[in-house]
Amino acid sequence: DIVLTQSPGTLSLSPGERATLSCRASQSVSSNYLAWYQQKPGQAPRLLIYGASSRATGIPDRFGGSGSGTDFTLTISRLEPEDFAVYYCQQYGSSPLTFGGGTRVEIK
Amino acid sequence: EVQLVQSGAEVKKPGESLKISCKGSGYSFTGYWIGWVRQMPGKGLEWMGIIYPGDSDTRYSPPFQGQVTISADKSISTAYLQWSSLKASDTAMYYCARSPLIRGYSYGHFDYWGQGTLVTVSS
Numbered sequence: 001d002i003v004l005t006q007s008p009g010t011l012s013l014s015p016g017e018r019a020t021l022s023c024r025a026s027q028s029v030s031s032n033y034l035a036w037y038q039q040k041p042g043q044a045p046r047l048l049i050y051g052a053s054s055r056a057t058g059i060p061d062r063f064g065g066s067g068s069g070t071d072f073t074l075t076i077s078r079l080e081p082e083d084f085a086v087y088y089c090q091q092y093g094s095s096p097l098t099f100g101g102g103t104r105v106e107i108k
Numbered sequence: 109e110v111q112l113v114q115s116g117a118e119v120k121k122p123g124e125s126l127k128i129s130c131k132g133s134g135y136s137f138t139g140y141w142i143g144w145v146r147q148m149p150g151k152g153l154e155w156m157g158i159i160y161p162g163d164s165d166t167r168y169s170p171p172f173q174g175q176v177t178i179s180a181d182k183s184i185s186t187a188y189l190q191w192s193s194l195k196a197s198d199t200a201m202y203y204c205a206r207s208p209l210i211r212g213y214s215y216g217h218f219d220y221w222g223q224g225t226l227v228t229v230s231s
C-alpha cells in the first residue's frame with residue numbers, strides 16, 4: 001500500500017498569508033494520480049485538486065497543486081477566512097486508495 | 109445538479125446488523141463508481157471500498173474485506189453499505205462519494221460526496 005505522509009500536522013497562519021502543505025508518498029504515485037480535499041467541521045470533504053494540479057469545478061484559483069512522483073504540494077496563495085480547515089491528500093494511482101493523515105490550517 | 113443523499117443517523121447495539129444507503133441523482137448512476145469512506149471520531153479518512161453500479165463490480169480495501177458488504181441497486185440509483193454484526197469500533201461517520209472513470213474503467217478521486225451517515229454502536 002502507498003502510505004501518504006502529510007506535513008505539517010498543523011499550520012498556524014493569518015488571513016492573507018500563503019499556505020504550503022506537503023504530501024509525501026512512500027512510493028511513486030502512478031500518473032501523478034493525487035487529489036486534495038478540504039474538510040470543515042461537520043461537513044463532508046470537498047474535492048479541490050485532482051491529477052496533482054487540476055482544479056475541481058468551482059474551486060478558486062488561489063488553490064494550486066503541484067508535484068510529481070513522491071512529493072506533492074497544495075498551495076493556498078492568500079488565505080481567506082473560509083479556508084481554515086483540514087486538508088487531506090489521496091492517491092489513486094494504485095489500489096488500495098489511500099489518504100494522508102491531514103493537515104489542519106488554523107488561524108494564528 | 110449532482111447529489112448523493114445518504115440515509116439518516118443510526119444507533120445500534122453490538123451484534124446487530126445494519127444497512128445504510130446513498131442515493132444518487134443528477135447524473136448517470138451507472139456511469140460512475142461509488143465509494144465508501146470511513147471517518148472515526150476525530151480521525152482522518154479511510155477508504156473502505158467501491159462499486160461500479162453499471163455491472164456491480166466491487167472492490168474492497170483489505171482491512172474492510174469480509175467486514176462489510178457493498179452493493180447497489182441501479183434501478184433506484186442507490187448504493188449500500190452493510191454490516192452483519194456491528195462492533196463498538198464501527199462507530200464512525202460514513203461517507204459515500206462518486207468517482208469518475210479514469211484510464212477507461214478504473215476508479216480514482218472523489219468529486220461529489222454525500223452528507224455522511226453517523227453510525228453509533230453502543231450497548
